[in-house]
Structure formats: C-alpha cells, structure tokens
Amino acid sequence: MADVALANHARGGAVGAGLRRMSAALVPVVVVVAAIIALWYVACVPMNIKEALTQAERAGAVIDPPSAIERRDASAIGLVFRNSDHIGATFGQERPRLPAPHQVGQELWNSTGDMVLRGRAFSKRSLIYHAWVTLSATVLGFAIGTVAGVALAVGIVHSRVMNMAVMPWAIASQTIPILAIAPMIIVVLNSIGITGLIPKALISAYLSFFPVTVGMVKGLRSPDAMQLDLLRTYSASQSETFWKLRLPSSMPYFFTSMKIGMAAALVGAIVGEMPTGAVAGLGARLLAGSYYGQTIQIWAALFAAAILAAVLVGIIGAIQGVTLKRMGMAR
Amino acid sequence: MNYILGWSIAFLIGASALNVAMANGEGRDQALTRFVVPMLFGASLLVLWEGITRGLNVPGVILPAPSAIWETFQANLGTLREDFVQTFIKGALSGYVIGAVAAFAVALLVDASDFLRRGLLPVGNFMAALPIVGIAPILVMWFGFDWQSKAAVVVVMVFFPILVNTVEGLRATDRMQRDLMRTYAASYWQTLLKLRLPAAMPFIFNGLKISTTLALIGAIVAEFFGSPIRGMGFRISTEVGRLALDMVWAEILVAAIAGSAFYGFVAFVESLVTFWHPSQRRK
Amino acid sequence: MGTMETGMQTDSLEAGTEAAAASPVVIEARKLDLTFQTNDGPVQALRDVNLTINKGDFVSFIGPSGCGKTTFLRVVAALEHPTGGAITVNGMTPDEARRERAYGYVFQAAGLYPWRTIARNIKLPLEIMGFSKAEQDEHVDRVLKLVDLEGFGGKFPWQLSGGMQQRASIARALAFDADILLMDEPFGALDEIVRDHLNEQLLELWDRTGKTIGFVTHSIPEAVYLSTRIVVMSPRPGRITDVIESTLPRERPLDIRDTPEFLAIAHRVREGLRAGHAYDD
Known part of the structure; x- marks a missing residue:
C-alpha cells in the first residue's frame, strides 16, 4: 500500500515537473509571439497612414497637410503624429499595404472555417480547396522524391562506381537553384498534354530528391568501423549488414532529411502553381492576390502555406519521435 | 537505324564500363580518378541528351539539345x-x-x-x-x-x-x-x-x-x-x-x-x- | 557514526594546522557545506568540510567519484558557491581572489583552443589580463621551458600528443604567475608511462617555483608520490574522512614508490578510503 502511494506520489511529482518544464519552455515563446503581433500592429500605422488619410479626406475630414502631393513626400511617422485621430482607420482598410493581424485572421476564417460551416469547403473561393490542391502535389512529389532518393542512396553506398560518379553531382546539385526550372517543367509538360497534379508533383519530387539522397548516404555510412567489423566477424552478408546495421543507424538522418525534403517539396509545389495562369493552389492565390492588389488574400494564403508546412513537418517530427524512441535512439 | 542515338548509347555504355574499371582498378584512390569518373559520367549524360534530341528529332520547344543551348549561351x-x-x-x-x-x-x-x-x-x-x-x-x-x-x-x-x-x-x-x-x-x-x-x-x-x-x-x-x-x-x-x-x-x-x-x-x-x-x- | 567521524577529522585537522603553522595560510575552509538542487531532490556535495592549506603545500584530494573533491576545488576557484560555512583564499572570498587572478586552474582535459597555436594559447590569459606584448612573449618563453615544450610554440594543439597538450595547458595555468595552482585530475586521461613522467616534472616544477598546489586525483600512488598532505574524501554526503601528512622527503625520485615508507602511507590512504564506505555499492 505504502509503496503504491509512494509510486503515485512520485508520478505526480514527475507530471508536475513535466508541466513546469513545459511552461518554462512555452512562456518565452508566447511572449515573443505576442511581441511580434504587437510590433505588427504598430507597423500597420505608418504603413497604412497615407491611404487612410486620403480616404478620410474624401469623406470630408480635415487633414494636415491638406495637399495629397505634400503628403506623398512627407514621412509616414510625422503624418501619424500630426493626424493621430486617424490611426484607427489604418487597421481596417480593404486593401492595406500591411493588413492588421485580425484582418488576416478574419480572412483565414472566412475562407476556411466559415466555408465549412456553409457547406462549401471545396468551393473555388475556399482556402481549404487551394491548400488541398497544393498539399496533394506536395505529398505525391515528396513520396516520389523520397523513394527515389533512398534508392539512389542505397546504390551509392553499395557501389563504388555510383559513389564516385553520382555522389559529386548530388552534392553539387544542392548548391544550384534548381527551383528556377520549375516554370519550364510546367509549360513543357503542359505543351505535351500533361497538366494538373503531375507536373507540380515532379517539381516537388525533384526538389526533395537531392536532400534525401545526401542525407541518407550520410546516414547509411554513419556506422563506425568497429560496428562494421563486428558484423564481419559474424561473416554477415551485405544485405544482412544493411538491414541490421546500416538502415537502423540511418534513421535519425532519414527523418532530418525528410523534414528538409518536405519543406522543399512544398516550396516546389507553390512555385509550380504560378506560371500556369494561377488556376488553383496556394501559389495561384499568391499570384492572383498580387495581380489584383488583394493584400489580405496574399497574407491569408501565406499563412495557410505556413500552417501547411508546420503541419507536414510536424507530422514527420512526431513519427520521428515515436520511431526513435522505440528504437532507443531518442536523445 | 538511328545512328546518332545509337552512338550516344554506345558512348554511355563505353563510358560506364570505363568508370567501373577505374573505380575498381588500382588507381581508384587517386585524386585524378576521383575527378575523371564523375566528369566522364556527366559527359556521357550530356552525350545521351544530345543523341536523344538529335536522333529522335525532339522539338526545341520541348527539350533543346545541349549544343543548341551552348550556342544560345x-x-x-x-x-x-x-x-x-x-x-x-x-x-x-x-x-x-x-x-x-x-x-x-x-x-x-x-x-x-x-x-x-x-x-x-x-x-x-x-x-x-x-x-x-x-x-x-x-x-x-x-x-x-x-x-x-x-x-x-x-x-x-x-x-x-x-x-x-x-x-x-x-x-x-x-x-x-x-x-x-x-x-x-x-x-x-x-x-x-x-x-x-x-x-x-x-x-x-x-x-x-x-x-x-x-x-x-x-x-x-x-x-x-x-x-x-x-x-x-x-x-x-x-x-x-x-x-x-x-x-x-x-x-x-x-x-x-x-x-x-x-x-x-x-x-x-x-x-x-x-x-x-x-x-x-x-x- | 557520522558525527564521530566529523569529530575525529576535526582533531586531525587541528594537528595538521599546528604542524605547518610556520608558513602563512593560503586557503582556509570552515564548516563548508554545498547542496545542489537537482530534479531528483537535493544532493549534498560537501558537508562540514574543514581544511587549512598553507603556502607551499602540495595537497592531494582523493576519493571515489561523487565525494566532492572536484567540487571543493571548484569552490576554491569560485566556480561553485557554497551554501554554508566560510572559505577564504589569500584572506579574500574566492570571488575576490578570482578577480585578483590568484590561481591557475588545470582541467581534466587540456581544453586548448584549436584555432590558436600553443604559444597563443598560453598568451590567452595574458591577453585577457592586459599584459603588454613584450611581457606576453617573455612569459610564454619561460613557461614553455618550464614544461619542456621549447620549440613547440608555433604548433597547433591538434598536432601534438595528449601528454604534450596537457603540459601546454599547465604552462597556460602557470603563465600569469598565480601563487596557487588548482589541478583537477590533470593526468587522468593519459597513459601510465606519460603520467609518471609528468608527475616527476610537476614535482620538479613545484620545488622550483614554491607554488601552492591543490591536486585532485583518484590514483593512490599518484597522490602519495606528489603530496605533502593527502586529503581522503568519501561520498554521500561528500566529506573529509582523513588528512594524512606525508613523511616522505621533498626530493622524490620515481623509485621512492617501492620504499616501505611510501607503501605505509599508501596503505593508510587505502584504509581511509575503505573506512569511508567508498566501495559499498
């Protein structure tokens, strides 16, 4: 009995300590994020003041200085101080230079949650639809790129020729802005009749392929000479060495390079959505927003992309946590 | 048949065979070999690219040949x-x-x-x-x-x-x-x-x-x-x-x-x- | 049991203080306590430690891991702060003494900066303490000679053997002429032969410079060979269980370790370690 009580007490203590540690980690992050949002609001005032004053003038208010031309050359901060009554108007414009956080939040809600409530989650005006378009290209491309990258890495580790001939190119390709070929891939594939998901997925695959290859080669080579020698003393075959030593030891590298690959795949899909005339996807929303000066829409699409990236990388991170913990490799 | 494509494939095979020989040969750890092998591999890919575009008459609006790109450059x-x-x-x-x-x-x-x-x-x-x-x-x-x-x-x-x-x-x-x-x-x-x-x-x-x-x-x-x-x-x-x-x-x-x-x-x-x-x- | 030991230890300490009353006191600890707060609750690293070290002493601290020997040295160096009792270094608090640059510290690993040559590593404390360029060069030449590393000043640490690196780190500690040298298992990572050689050199250096040395080790022969006094410590809580005055002469060739006198002291150290229940787990 006493033992049980003691164990419970100990567990309670551990939970308490865990909570304390979590809040100790969380508080600074929350404070920093709050500070960023506050700075954002402050920045909105000088960024949007000129437009706000022009609108107020049209509505009949008296502005200092009264001439629009003088205002154009005046410093924004000076204008703010001379017309402090109009600060409120800088947070509520239709096409602000810098939308306020709540405007972006509102737009995000209007184009996601609100759409769902109205049963139009997959309408063309819903960000869920556009995010889905981008997500499917990203994930498909990422899957292709990862499988191909791992396959090439296995080849490089086991074949001296491939290592010598291919590895330098795989490393060099990371220093090259391969994203620049994205528009060409889209247009060329379009011209031979391949449209939609596949071209974007190919760009994503290409972008995630090299980080995964390089990371996996490093991972498969991470066992040291002593560990490899041990398996030699058992006269283990190459495939046994691979499955029992190389592959397990490569897991931390695998997950790290998958995170990099996923982030790259998402960028590839977004950029791949731009040259086709902005039909669908988060990249299309960005481009359309920039054509029509819909700044709030741009920011909302940007945040949707950020959330997507965070979720995708977060999922890999969670799988990494569970897997490495099971394998006893978690730090 | 198609000579250009055939020759480029032959070049790829020959270069690969040479690479295999060099990578497993005696001089495999020399700096020169480390440089020549990837270069030869890259060159054979370029030759294959050239062979495919020329041999199969791939239109320039889909994939231009390396020589055409170099000329434009x-x-x-x-x-x-x-x-x-x-x-x-x-x-x-x-x-x-x-x-x-x-x-x-x-x-x-x-x-x-x-x-x-x-x-x-x-x-x-x-x-x-x-x-x-x-x-x-x-x-x-x-x-x-x-x-x-x-x-x-x-x-x-x-x-x-x-x-x-x-x-x-x-x-x-x-x-x-x-x-x-x-x-x-x-x-x-x-x-x-x-x-x-x-x-x-x-x-x-x-x-x-x-x-x-x-x-x-x-x-x-x-x-x-x-x-x-x-x-x-x-x-x-x-x-x-x-x-x-x-x-x-x-x-x-x-x-x-x-x-x-x-x-x-x-x-x-x-x-x-x-x-x-x-x-x-x-x- | 615990209180009895404390009483015994205080007696032997008083005796030690009287015996060496001639030279001035350099380090004095009175009823020193240090408790660390860890996730598993408080850990008593030092309890009721009383010790007096006089000028020119070579004092070794020996005991199993967790006995507080390193912690005590770190308290002297003001790298840790005691939670109870009092300690003075050259009559000042350890923090004041640190700011007066009263001591040189040698760590377990050489810890030389890989981006600096040996000579520039030795100059590091001199630069920080504001020595002139000419003084820096002069000090470097002198201490390199002292640790037998002449001609290696232009090498990078990673181009030298482990023993040479550790000698360079001793030279670095000697460079600014502090009277106290604190050494935390400086030779622990080296092999036996190199260690013997460095022990001999260290004794010679101590003899020549007359510095006060505090030396942490877990090797009984090393402690007996080097020290004028051996402080035996015991863990949980970290405390002093015995202080042994060495009867060996100041002049000590390596083969002194085969004499009955040496073996008798080593035996007493071993007994002291056993009495502290050092190996009960």
Missing part, C-alpha cells in the same frame, strides 16, 4: 551578363550581405538574454522551415519592381537559417572552456571575442552556406512577381512563355554556375577561417 552573352548583374549582384548578393549582418547582430542580442533565446529560437526554427519565398509578392508591392524588392526577399530568406545557426554556435562551447575564462575573470566581451565567436564559426558558416542557394532562389523567384525587363527570373518566365527553351536553359546554366561559384567561395573562406576544425584539417 554564346550568342547572348550580353543579355545573360545583364541579367546576372541585375539578379545576382544587385538582388541576391546585396540581400545576402544585409541579411547575414542583420542575422548576426540579432543572434548576439538573442544570445545575451536567456529568455529571448528560449523565445526566439523556436520561432526562428519554425520560420526557417516555412515557404518564405511566398512573401515575394508582398515585398514587390512594398519595394517596387526593381532589385530592391528582390534584395528584401533575400534578406528575409537568409535571415533565419543564419540566425538559428549562429545562436546555436554561440552555445557550442562546453562548460570547461567557459569555466576556464571565468578563472581568468574574463569579461563578457573577452569571452565572446576570444572563445565563443571562434568556436561558433563552423556553425555560422554552415548557415552561410545553406543561405547561398536560398539567396539565389529568392532573387529569381521574386522576379516571377514583377521586375524591370531584365533579370534571370524575368528572362526565364518570359522566354518560357515564348517557348524559347534554349534561352531558358542558358539562364539556368548561368544560375548553376553562379550558384556553385557562390557556394564554393563561401566554402573557401570557411576553410581559411575554420582551418582548425576536424572536418577541415589537412593531414
């Missing part, structure tokens, strides 16, 4: 140079320098306060994983069509990787080394200059190297959202529209050379600064 050196100056020198390089200096300064600030570090580092790590190129349309709106907006995109793109790596590097000294400085009653700045900054250099250069590619990507992609009538990104998007793919490939060639030269330069400076690091030591 030579014929348009003036335009390519102008685009290179606009995008790389003005956009990417100035943004890279500003972003790196800003990230370094903020890193010193963040490092001085434990609270800031624990608050900003997760945010910075989060930002480094985001598709930051997406801010390009916003910055083009704020800073105009010319290179200033491209530099601004580059500043934001390179900022977070350098920040995160520098902060991590400044924490890379172990307790014993910091205790040693304490026994000398060294000041904050003495510890920073004599111990923590040199020890952080490998990390800082890691961030700087990652950022070289990001800088070029940022400058090129930002031009897709509007630019004056020059620049590598502008040229790529307009020539793609006109289906002049040989010119697009020529720009990509410039981007590839610029990207690897930029990376190579930073890696060279790194080898001078961190000569003492185990990964750099020459035996």
Whole structure:
C-alpha cells in the first residue's frame, strides 16, 4: 500500500515537473509571439497612414497637410503624429499595404472555417480547396522524391562506381537553384498534354530528391568501423549488414532529411502553381492576390502555406519521435 | 537505324564500363580518378541528351539539345551578363550581405538574454522551415519592381537559417572552456571575442552556406512577381512563355554556375577561417 | 557514526594546522557545506568540510567519484558557491581572489583552443589580463621551458600528443604567475608511462617555483608520490574522512614508490578510503 502511494506520489511529482518544464519552455515563446503581433500592429500605422488619410479626406475630414502631393513626400511617422485621430482607420482598410493581424485572421476564417460551416469547403473561393490542391502535389512529389532518393542512396553506398560518379553531382546539385526550372517543367509538360497534379508533383519530387539522397548516404555510412567489423566477424552478408546495421543507424538522418525534403517539396509545389495562369493552389492565390492588389488574400494564403508546412513537418517530427524512441535512439 | 542515338548509347555504355574499371582498378584512390569518373559520367549524360534530341528529332520547344543551348549561351552573352548583374549582384548578393549582418547582430542580442533565446529560437526554427519565398509578392508591392524588392526577399530568406545557426554556435562551447575564462575573470566581451565567436564559426558558416542557394532562389523567384525587363527570373518566365527553351536553359546554366561559384567561395573562406576544425584539417 | 567521524577529522585537522603553522595560510575552509538542487531532490556535495592549506603545500584530494573533491576545488576557484560555512583564499572570498587572478586552474582535459597555436594559447590569459606584448612573449618563453615544450610554440594543439597538450595547458595555468595552482585530475586521461613522467616534472616544477598546489586525483600512488598532505574524501554526503601528512622527503625520485615508507602511507590512504564506505555499492 505504502509503496503504491509512494509510486503515485512520485508520478505526480514527475507530471508536475513535466508541466513546469513545459511552461518554462512555452512562456518565452508566447511572449515573443505576442511581441511580434504587437510590433505588427504598430507597423500597420505608418504603413497604412497615407491611404487612410486620403480616404478620410474624401469623406470630408480635415487633414494636415491638406495637399495629397505634400503628403506623398512627407514621412509616414510625422503624418501619424500630426493626424493621430486617424490611426484607427489604418487597421481596417480593404486593401492595406500591411493588413492588421485580425484582418488576416478574419480572412483565414472566412475562407476556411466559415466555408465549412456553409457547406462549401471545396468551393473555388475556399482556402481549404487551394491548400488541398497544393498539399496533394506536395505529398505525391515528396513520396516520389523520397523513394527515389533512398534508392539512389542505397546504390551509392553499395557501389563504388555510383559513389564516385553520382555522389559529386548530388552534392553539387544542392548548391544550384534548381527551383528556377520549375516554370519550364510546367509549360513543357503542359505543351505535351500533361497538366494538373503531375507536373507540380515532379517539381516537388525533384526538389526533395537531392536532400534525401545526401542525407541518407550520410546516414547509411554513419556506422563506425568497429560496428562494421563486428558484423564481419559474424561473416554477415551485405544485405544482412544493411538491414541490421546500416538502415537502423540511418534513421535519425532519414527523418532530418525528410523534414528538409518536405519543406522543399512544398516550396516546389507553390512555385509550380504560378506560371500556369494561377488556376488553383496556394501559389495561384499568391499570384492572383498580387495581380489584383488583394493584400489580405496574399497574407491569408501565406499563412495557410505556413500552417501547411508546420503541419507536414510536424507530422514527420512526431513519427520521428515515436520511431526513435522505440528504437532507443531518442536523445 | 538511328545512328546518332545509337552512338550516344554506345558512348554511355563505353563510358560506364570505363568508370567501373577505374573505380575498381588500382588507381581508384587517386585524386585524378576521383575527378575523371564523375566528369566522364556527366559527359556521357550530356552525350545521351544530345543523341536523344538529335536522333529522335525532339522539338526545341520541348527539350533543346545541349549544343543548341551552348550556342544560345554564346550568342547572348550580353543579355545573360545583364541579367546576372541585375539578379545576382544587385538582388541576391546585396540581400545576402544585409541579411547575414542583420542575422548576426540579432543572434548576439538573442544570445545575451536567456529568455529571448528560449523565445526566439523556436520561432526562428519554425520560420526557417516555412515557404518564405511566398512573401515575394508582398515585398514587390512594398519595394517596387526593381532589385530592391528582390534584395528584401533575400534578406528575409537568409535571415533565419543564419540566425538559428549562429545562436546555436554561440552555445557550442562546453562548460570547461567557459569555466576556464571565468578563472581568468574574463569579461563578457573577452569571452565572446576570444572563445565563443571562434568556436561558433563552423556553425555560422554552415548557415552561410545553406543561405547561398536560398539567396539565389529568392532573387529569381521574386522576379516571377514583377521586375524591370531584365533579370534571370524575368528572362526565364518570359522566354518560357515564348517557348524559347534554349534561352531558358542558358539562364539556368548561368544560375548553376553562379550558384556553385557562390557556394564554393563561401566554402573557401570557411576553410581559411575554420582551418582548425576536424572536418577541415589537412593531414 | 557520522558525527564521530566529523569529530575525529576535526582533531586531525587541528594537528595538521599546528604542524605547518610556520608558513602563512593560503586557503582556509570552515564548516563548508554545498547542496545542489537537482530534479531528483537535493544532493549534498560537501558537508562540514574543514581544511587549512598553507603556502607551499602540495595537497592531494582523493576519493571515489561523487565525494566532492572536484567540487571543493571548484569552490576554491569560485566556480561553485557554497551554501554554508566560510572559505577564504589569500584572506579574500574566492570571488575576490578570482578577480585578483590568484590561481591557475588545470582541467581534466587540456581544453586548448584549436584555432590558436600553443604559444597563443598560453598568451590567452595574458591577453585577457592586459599584459603588454613584450611581457606576453617573455612569459610564454619561460613557461614553455618550464614544461619542456621549447620549440613547440608555433604548433597547433591538434598536432601534438595528449601528454604534450596537457603540459601546454599547465604552462597556460602557470603563465600569469598565480601563487596557487588548482589541478583537477590533470593526468587522468593519459597513459601510465606519460603520467609518471609528468608527475616527476610537476614535482620538479613545484620545488622550483614554491607554488601552492591543490591536486585532485583518484590514483593512490599518484597522490602519495606528489603530496605533502593527502586529503581522503568519501561520498554521500561528500566529506573529509582523513588528512594524512606525508613523511616522505621533498626530493622524490620515481623509485621512492617501492620504499616501505611510501607503501605505509599508501596503505593508510587505502584504509581511509575503505573506512569511508567508498566501495559499498
């Protein structure tokens, strides 16, 4: 009995300590994020003041200085101080230079949650639809790129020729802005009749392929000479060495390079959505927003992309946590 | 049958056989072999590319032959140079320098306060994983069509990787080394200059190297959202529209050379600064 | 049991203090306590430690891990702060003494900066303490000679053997002429042969410079060979269980370790370690 009580007490203590540690980690992050949002609001005032004053003038208010031309050359901060009554108007414009956080939040809600409530989650005006378009290209491309990258890495580790001939190119390709070929891939594939998901997925695959290859080669080579020698003393075959030593030891590298690959795949899909005339996807929303000066829409699409990236990388991170913990490799 | 395609395939097979022989032969650890094997492999791919496009008469609007790309490259050196100056020198390089200096300064600030570090580092790590190129349309709106907006995109793109790596590097000294400085009653700045900054250099250069590619990507992609009538990104998007793919490939060639030269330069400076690091030591 | 031991230890300490009353006191600890707060609750690293070290002493601290020998040295160096009792270094608090640069500290690992040559590593404390360029060069030449590393000043640490690196780190601690040398298992990572050689050199250096040395080790022969006094410590809580005055002469060739006198002292150290229940787990 006493033992049980003691164990419970100990567990309670551990939970308490865990909570304390979590809040100790969380508080600074929350404070920093709050500070960023506050700075954002402050920045909105000088960024949007000129437009706000022009609108107020049209509505009949008296502005200092009264001439629009003088205002154009005046410093924004000076204008703010001379017309402090109009600060409120800088947070509520239709096409602000810098939308306020709540405007972006509102737009995000209007184009996601609100759409769902109205049963139009997959309408063309819903960000869920556009995010889905981008997500499917990203994930498909990422899957292709990862499988191909791992396959090439296995080849490089086991074949001296491939290592010598291919590895330098795989490393060099990371220093090259391969994203620049994205528009060409889209247009060329379009011209031979391949449209939609596949071209974007190919760009994503290409972008995630090299980080995964390089990371996996490093991972498969991470066992040291002593560990490899041990398996030699058992006269283990190459495939046994691979499955029992190389592959397990490569897991931390695998997950790290998958995170990099996923982030790259998402960028590839977004950029791949731009040259086709902005039909669908988060990249299309960005481009359309920039054509029509819909700044709030741009920011909302940007945040949707950020959330997507965070979720995708977060999922890999969670799988990494569970897997490495099971394998006893978690730090 | 098709001689050109046949010969190019034969070349690929022959080169591969030669590579296998060299990679498993006696001179396999020599520097020359290490250089020749990948070069031969690259050359055989080029020959195959040439053979396929010529032998199968692939239209230039789908895939131009390497020889055609090279001809376009030579014929348009003036335009390519102008685009290179606009995008790389003005956009990417100035943004890279500003972003790196800003990230370094903020890193010193963040490092001085434990609270800031624990608050900003997760945010910075989060930002480094985001598709930051997406801010390009916003910055083009704020800073105009010319290179200033491209530099601004580059500043934001390179900022977070350098920040995160520098902060991590400044924490890379172990307790014993910091205790040693304490026994000398060294000041904050003495510890920073004599111990923590040199020890952080490998990390800082890691961030700087990652950022070289990001800088070029940022400058090129930002031009897709509007630019004056020059620049590598502008040229790529307009020539793609006109289906002049040989010119697009020529720009990509410039981007590839610029990207690897930029990376190579930073890696060279790194080898001078961190000569003492185990990964750099020459035996 | 615990209180009895404490009583015994205080007696032997008083005796030790009287015996060496001739030379001035350099380090004095009275009822020193240090408790660390860890996630598993408080850990008593030092309890009721009383010790007096006089000028020119070579004092070794010996005991199993967790006995507080390193912690005590770190308290002297103001790298840790005691939670109870009092300690003075040269009549000042450890923090003041640190700011006066009263001691040189040698860690378990050489900890030389890989980006500095040996000579510039030795200059590091001199730069921080504001010595002139000419003084720096002069000090470097002198201490390099002292540790037998002449001609290696231009090498980088990673180009030298482990023993040479550790000698360079001793030179670094000697460079600014502090009267006290604190050494935390400086030779622990080296092999036996190199260790013997460095022990001999260290004794010679101590003899020549007359410095006060605090030396942490877990090797009984090393402690007996080097020290004028051996402080035996015991863990949980970290405390002093015995202080042994060495009867060996100041002049000590390596083969003194085979004499009955040496073996008798070593035996007493071993007994002291056993009495502290050092190996009960």
